Amino acid sequence: MKYPKSYLEEIKQRLKVSDIVGSKVKLKKRGKEFIGLSPFKNEKTPSFTVNDEKEFYHCFSSGEHGNIFDFIIKTENLGFGEAVKLLAKKAGLKEFLFSKQDIIFEDKKKKIQEIFKIYFEHCNLLLKTKYAGTHYKYLIDRGIKKETLNLFKLGYSENNLDIFNKLKANNFTENEILDTGLFLKKPNDDKVITRFYNRIIFPIKNYYNEYIGCGGRAIDKKTFAKYINTPETAFYKKGENLYNYNISRKYFEKYNSIFLVEGYMDVINFYDKGVANVAGILGTAITIPQIKLAWKNYKNIIVCFDGDKSGYLASYRAAEKIFINAVPGKDSFIIILKDNLDPDDFINKYKLDGLKELLRTKRKVSDFIFNYFLQEINSKDPNDLAFFEKKLMSLCDEILDKDLKKFYRSYFKNKIFNDVIRNQKNKSASQKLINTSIKLSLPESEIRELSFLNILINYPEFSERKIEEISNIQFINDYLNEFIRDFIDLLSSNKIDSKQTFLSSLKLNNSSVIEKIVNNSTNNILTTKLNEDEFNQIFLEEINKISKLKLKLKLKTIENKLIDSMDNETLEDLRKAKKHNIS
Structure with missing residues (x-):
């Protein structure tokens, strides 16, 4: 029985190659890599390199190459299973026990992966051949490079069961195929239909680079919904995943921040224009698991939603959720796109330079919330100021981290005094405001x-x-x-x-x-x-x-x-x- 890929990836994510190798080899930092004397061959000049970003080591003198598991196997003379147990312990993970339930789940997961792979390859081929002059051209005409379309494995799903029959011919059962969410049965009918017919297909992978579902964009403007997604399954939980994070998480050493946008095309166009550190929340409502996932690899989150009123409200709701779940050492920002544009249109119009310019206007989530509340009040009215402070203190009370809760209460009180009260021209009125702001009335x-x-x-x-x-x-x-x-x-x-x-x-x-x-x-x-x-x-x-x-x-x-x-x-x-x- 093989270890689940997700378990092995979690170990690799928690342990840097340089830390594991560094326990046996004296390493010296050189640019993005580390160098040292080979543990596999006697040498005087260092030829052994380690790259944390790419998660491997390489020895130029002996040709040895591999990841942390390979290194432990070769230097400790252990089997693969023993190496996994040793590294899991170092990573703070429980030993993986191969229960009967685990075996059944992993077997089912493996089949699901095979079905997704065949389905997405079929749709990708259709897009690039049969629909090359129409739907594929439409994507190219939107300014997306062919290499980007290939990387994201975009495809097209027809309104027929050709691929369903192909999957059955590959010895997959009807229930196994239906479990993917790619197909469904009509209500009160046993007839199987394809869920994503006449739609551009966007395959979705999880953190561990495994297929879990997809989204579909309608081609016909008269279709009832522009975008639809795979329903939630045992393998796909929308609120626990970020679109493209399987790729963007690898850039954490190059960039401190990750852009969180709403949709598939936002992500693809950002990546296409040179912004590799981007992921999509697959909707307008960010979830706590998504916030934690983004912070898992990156120090900063930059929320970049649509520039219209709905996008602004979605940005506030995201800001509030991020603020409440903030952790020390991590930060978050909001940027508001101009001209009511969505991220897809913005990056197409203003390119990477426009985004860099916009980043100068980014606001910390705490300041965004402060200004959001401030716009609702008359800053010269003592009662308004009192209620304004009460709202901010109430939100601070919801912060889960006790230390941050304490510091943000002080931060907002100082900001109210310095940015609002002190700016009042009339000193006596200011004093009145200060006195009134202390008398907070409602719980x-x-x-x-x-x-x-x-x-x-x-x-x-x-x-x-x-x-x-x-x-x-x-x-x-x-x-x-x-x-x-x-x-x-x-x-x-x-x-x-x-x-x-x-x-x-x-x-x-x-x-x-x-x-x-x-x-x-x-x-x-x-x-x-x-x-x-x-x-x-x-x-x-x-x-x-x-x-x-x-x-x-x-x-x-x-x-x-x-x-x-x-x-x-x-x-x-x-x-x-x-x-x-x-x-």
Whole structure:
């Protein structure tokens, strides 16, 4: 039984060749490489080189060449399995145990890889031959080099089952083929159809350079969706992968930063124009696993989404998620593209020099968030300043790293004073602002819940389709539970003619709550021009944040109770609460 490729790659990723070789050979840095005397042959002049970026060593005097496993096998006189165990221990990985379940999974994974390889080679050949004068030409005319198209293995999928039948002829079962997500059965019908018919195919590989799925771009503008992706399978988790990271992760020593863009064509055009350190999040909503994956190899993340309003909002949501999950020693930035362009169009229009110029305007995620909140307030109004500070402090409280949480609270307080308050011309007014900003009135939970309601009341037509979910929400602040009942009643009983008439009706019995929502929400910029998909995304995010706050408050209540009474029942409550990862 072979070790999984992902396991071996993880060991190689955690251990530098120079560290392993350096334990036996005295190495000296020379440019991007290390040199030393050969461990395989007696010599006086160094002919032995090590390259961490390419993950190999080479001995010019003996011809020996290999990776860390080869080096340990040859210098320690071990078998491959023994070398893997030794290096896994050094890398801090558990020994891989070949259970029956592992063997079944790896066998299935191997077959899936073979199916993907045959499918993508078939589609690639179609694109370069049968559709060379149309779809292939379309890609070339967009300014993409042939070498780039070959590297990314772009292809074309026809509306037939030729490749499906070819796979079956290669002794793959129907279920094995369906497990890839490349094909599906019609509802209420056993007939198999191809998922990506009449689409440009973008193969997706994971961190370990294994095929896991693909995306498809429609050629016909009348097609229902411009892009579709492989559904999530046992092998493909969209939110845990970055498009092109299998290639871009290798450039971490050359570049400190990685660009995170949204789509396939953004990535391909960036790479084509000389930006190898780029990866795609395969959508507009970045995930925590994707953030951690990007930081795994790179010191800095540069978010580069579309330059329109939707892209700006997506950039803020990404900034907030990155900020909360920040770790010491890593950094993150936002760049906003001009002329409402997406990254694909921008790099085509302004080329690499234009991107380098744009990078001068990049903003740290923390400063981007600061300015995002600042634009919602009147910086001369003491109450606005107080709420502005409260919003920033609430966000800081969500930072997972305790040290960063402490330092960012101080950073924002100083920035408010230096960038906003000190800039006020009237010194007496400034003093008033300073005094007022200290008196922060609303707790974090209330601001979060008011912000959530701000989204609901400004999009009644979307909220109407969420009535069942909204009715199950129990707010931390009781007065908001009364308000939400009125809100649901109004949604259920009236036809929504317009947002204005709906809000007017809602204000009749809830004017004070509405006023509180308007004055204290952290997301007033989101109250116009969201489409339903964006609304649904924010809805889920806010529900999750409120749930986390409830758990946090529950734990605090239990811990306070323990101070008064250390009884078994309370200790059990605390154990259960901490099991939900709240601390």
